[in-house]
Amino acid sequence: MQEQDKTPEQPIELIQNDGTNETSSPSQDDPAPTESTPSLEELLRKAELNAEEHHDAWLRAKAETENVRRRAQEDIAKASKFAVERFAGELLAVKDSLEAALAAETPSIESLKSGTELTLKQLVAAFEKAKVTELNPVGEKFDPHFHQAISMVESEQEPNTVVTVLQKGYLIADRVLRPALVMVAKAKA
Template identity: 40%
Template sequence: MTEEQKKYEDAENLESKSENPEEASAEKSENGVEDLQAENEKLKKDLLYSKAEAQNTRRRLEKEKSEAIAYSVTGFARDMLSVADNMERALAAIPDDIKQDEKIKNLVTGIEMTGKELLNILQRHGIKRVESVGQKLDPNLHQAMIEIESEKPEGTVVQEMQAGYTIHDRLLRPAMVGVAKAQSGETKSA
């Protein structure tokens, strides 16, 4: 092909393009509109996902904040439980005949009142004693320390060695308990 033929073909191509500039422009604008609409839809989806993510983050942070407030006293509460335990042990160690002695009666009453006030304060802060004796052993609340032969159904808590406590809906300290087992003369029914 000679240079003149190339020039001639290029000129024809230019003429054919210039004859239909509106068609070419319309095609470009239709493709451009479709592209813009697709991009717009993508951006809308991205915006919705971003809003949902922000809302989920806000909810999670609010939940974490409320839990932090509710359970912030956990360490202090555990320490105070040992004080409550020692007060109970002190009262249990005093024989009944000495409790009735007029010289000691006021001291015993003061210790009892202090113990009750301590438990009331703990309850005001969401700390509750776990009910154990007579209940079925719950490994989420109780820690079985010994098995005791008893007439009670097997697996029933018959003795509490140390009280358990919860703080709001979480276990603060499990109750240390003795659990009933079948008496040695009885056989287990399967």
């Protein structure tokens, strides 16, 4: 049986890069045929280089993300620090007007009144530019989100209606800066 298992060496057919076939028979003189697949060491080296490239790209992306986050935090800090800069600039004109009124040597009642009216107009203009709006809710239904009731009084108006405004309220872009202090109508006994 052992003799039947032995087969004579058969020629090996190799395919060249140019597409031609070459037949060779292994001999003891020839080294082992060259493998067309890379060795495990080469594959490992390529995988390590690839992993190193990906790790480097990941580190760069992480650093860029940190830089963007840090810049955004700096921008937020600057924005909150200088948020009132424009509004403060508008108020400087109001302050200048008040100082000019106080510096007048012999102010008359009429000049003080007209100066005060002009100063108030400057202040109202500054408020409008900063989107600060006034709440004067006389005759409106009481709303605890915008009004603060000081007392309830008997009135001809419907119950829970604002009768008197003791101090105007203010909003900044639909957010309550200060609620209006009001007196509210109560139901007649």
